[in-house]
Amino acid sequence: MPDSGDIRAVKASPRADSQVRVDAVPPRPGAKPGEIVAGFLEAMTSDDANFATARTYLTPEMSKSWQPEVRTTVLSAAPNPGDAIAGGQDNPGVDYPLLGEQIAFVDAQHAYQAITPTDYEKTIHLSEQNGPDGPEWRIDKMPEGLVLGASDFQRNYLPVNKYYFATGRNTxxxxxxxxxxxxxxxxxxxxVTQAVKALLDGPTNWLKPVVESPFPTGTTLKEGVKTLTIDDRNVLKVPLNKNASSVGRTQCNKLAAQILFTLKDLSSTRVGQVELQRADGTQLCVLNRTQEGGYASEHSAARASNQFFVDEKGRLTLLPDDAKDTPEQVPGVLGSGQFLLGPVAVARDETTAAALSKDARQLVVAPITSADAQAVTVVQSKGKAPTDRLSAPSWDGRGDLWVADRNLNQPQLLRFTGGAGAPVPVKILPGLDGARIEALRVSADGTRIALLLTERGATTLKIGRVERQGPKDAQVVTVADLRPAAPQMETVTAVSWAGPSRLVVVGKEAGGVQQVRYIQTDGSSSAAAVLPGLNGVTAVTASENEQRPLVAHSAGDGIVRLPAGSNWQTVVDKGSSPVYPG
Known part of the structure; x- marks a missing residue:
């Protein structure tokens, strides 16, 4: 305990410990306007019921109209009240500018959206009221919802993946x-109850066009349910309202599967079985965890995907799990060395691969399980320079192959149904406005695509929604509603899917050094998401199975791997294009 030195005021943020709880304190009698503002900002970070203490800083009218749940503004640090501005005859009272740097917002659907860091400036207005102890200052105008610093947001909020079914599919x-x-x-x-309620409320607006939920409109928890408990047999009973009373067993099982997936990483006690109940308490259906696999994505997280790379002789090679084992070339033309390979992509069933020629002009597809099979050229670019030709390819979970032709005269995003046939152009709406695609990665479920886009000398990461219309043999595919996934990064050089809603990204922030880090598709991340440093990373890949190690190419170290709880380890001194299937 220090016994000397000056006393300094410390803001509520930063507070990184998620176990810390803030108990809000009501305003003291005769509190000055600055104290009211500071006390209210602190009270917004608490958990008291209906923000009752925070409301004591507001006028009665403001307290009634304030809806803290409709929007949460996230700033890089706790909001900073500026200097007071006294009102005039037309605006009696006091204004306090609320200053900061906004990095994200959360809407009424609980959806987080990162934005490019932007100056935040709003106003809190106070007026003098007649209180029980005489005149008192209270807030009568303020920004909508909650305004929190990033550390307070992380302390109060928990990321959860809700799960819905891809439209027309059982994944x-x-x-x-x-x-x-x-x-x-x-x-x-x-x-637990919040997560189930959010699931029943339906998908977020951004994802809604490409997913569906099997239950009737209006299905929600039975009125009055505030807590869902897991019993000593790891069974979660979920009582639903009358809208769900007459659904069939197939529909019921699908919703139970959605709940199991949603709660997989949430509850401290593992949910082994979900029992859905009608409003009268009778059983609708029961689904246990051993049955959920039938609804998993095609990637099936339990599957141990292999790792591949292109060796120094331009051959597609299987990377062994044990670094002591010798890498082996795959069977067929892609592993023979007769066709020198550039970047590659292996289909998710690991029977076929696609590869660029060394000059990025041709994209070929060939089986990698048979020594006799031949490669088929599916597209050629007319771009003049290698950087203006084809991007590295990517396979989605439907078996379709994607690639970007970066030809300056006719840039296109192309898709090959089943990895074969004529290329089908994919529209991007509302358009790229002059930006060009440098790289792409399609999610295993086929509903989202990560694009590295270069514009005005900077390469940024955006996520688009993959929409499909029409019959399977004549589908019109569109990438819509691109949104930034790493706006805090000045430039991004490599990206890979690393789970159902997570990406591993290589890039750097303004004035910073290169980082390898995890980022959610909504742009959220944490300090813990930054991975051990690695110099000169040109490519990175991750498995959909989050237990598998990251693999990367470093200009100085060759092909390297990051096992869980360890540092990067060199596996092969020379090579390029490390990939997992996808």
Whole structure:
């Protein structure tokens, strides 16, 4: 305990410990306007029921109209009240500018959206009221919802993946949202109940066009349910309202599977079985965890995907799990060395691969399980320079192959149904406005695509929604509604999917050094998401199975691998294009 030195005021943020709880304190009698503003900003970070203490800083009218759940503005640090501005005759009272740097917002659907860091400036207005102890200052105008610093947001909120079914298919798609870490102040629901309610409320607006949920409109938890408990047999019973009472068993099982996937990483007690109940308490259906695999994405996280790379002789090579073992070339033309390979992509079933020629002019497809099979050229670029030709290819979980032709005269995003046939152009709406595609990666579920786009000398990462219309043999495919996934990074050089809603990204922030880090598709991340440093990274790949190690290419170290809980380890001194299937 220090016994000397000056006393300094410390802001509520940064507070990184998620176990810290803030108990809000009501305003003291006779509090000055600055104290009211500071006390209210602190009270917004608490968990008290319906933000009751925070409301004591507001006028009665403002307290009634304030809806903290409709929007949360996230700043890089705690909001900073500027100097007071006294009002005039037309605006009696006091204004306090609320200053900061906005990095994200969360909407009423709990959807987080990162934005390019932007100056934030709003105003809190106070007026003098007649209180029980005489005149008192209270807030009568302020920004909508909650305004929190990033550390307070991370302390109070928890990321959760809700799961819905890809339209017309029996495979689940992750829909990331944020719920309260503890009891929700407004609904008084615990985290498990919040997650189930958010799932029943339906997909977020961005993902909604490409997913579906099997239950009738209006299906929600039975009225009055605030807590869902897991019994000593790891069974979670979920009572639903009357809208769900007459659904069939197939529909019911699909919703139970959605709940199992959603709660997989949330509850401290593992949910082994979900029992859905009608409003009268009778059983609708039961689904246990051993049955959920039938609804998993094509990538099936339990599958141990192999790692591949292109060796120094331009051959597609299988990278052994044990670094002591010798890498082996795949069977067929792609592993023979007669066709020198550039970047490659291996289909998710690991029977076929696509590869660029060394000059990026040709894209060829060939089996990698048979020594006799031949390669087929599926497209050629007319770009003059290698950087203006084809990008590295990518396979989605449907078996379709994607590539970008970066020809300056006719840039295109192309898709090959089943990895063969004529290339089908894919529209991007509302357009790229002059930006060009440098690289792409399609998600395993086929509903989202990560694009590295270069514009005005900077390469940024955006996520687009993959929409399909029409019959399977004549589908019109569109990439719509691109949104930034790493706006805090000045430039991004490599990206790979690393789970249902997670990406591993190589890039750097303004004035910073190159980083390898995990980022969610909504742009959220944490300090813990930064991975051990690695110099000169030109490519990175991750498995959909999050237990598998990252693999990267370093200009100085060759092909390297990052096992869990360890540092990067060199596996092969020379090589390029490390990939997992996808």
């Amino acid at each position: 689940v798609v992750a829909d990331p949202v944020f719920i309260r870490q503890r009891m929700d102040p407004v609904t008084r629901m615990d985290p």
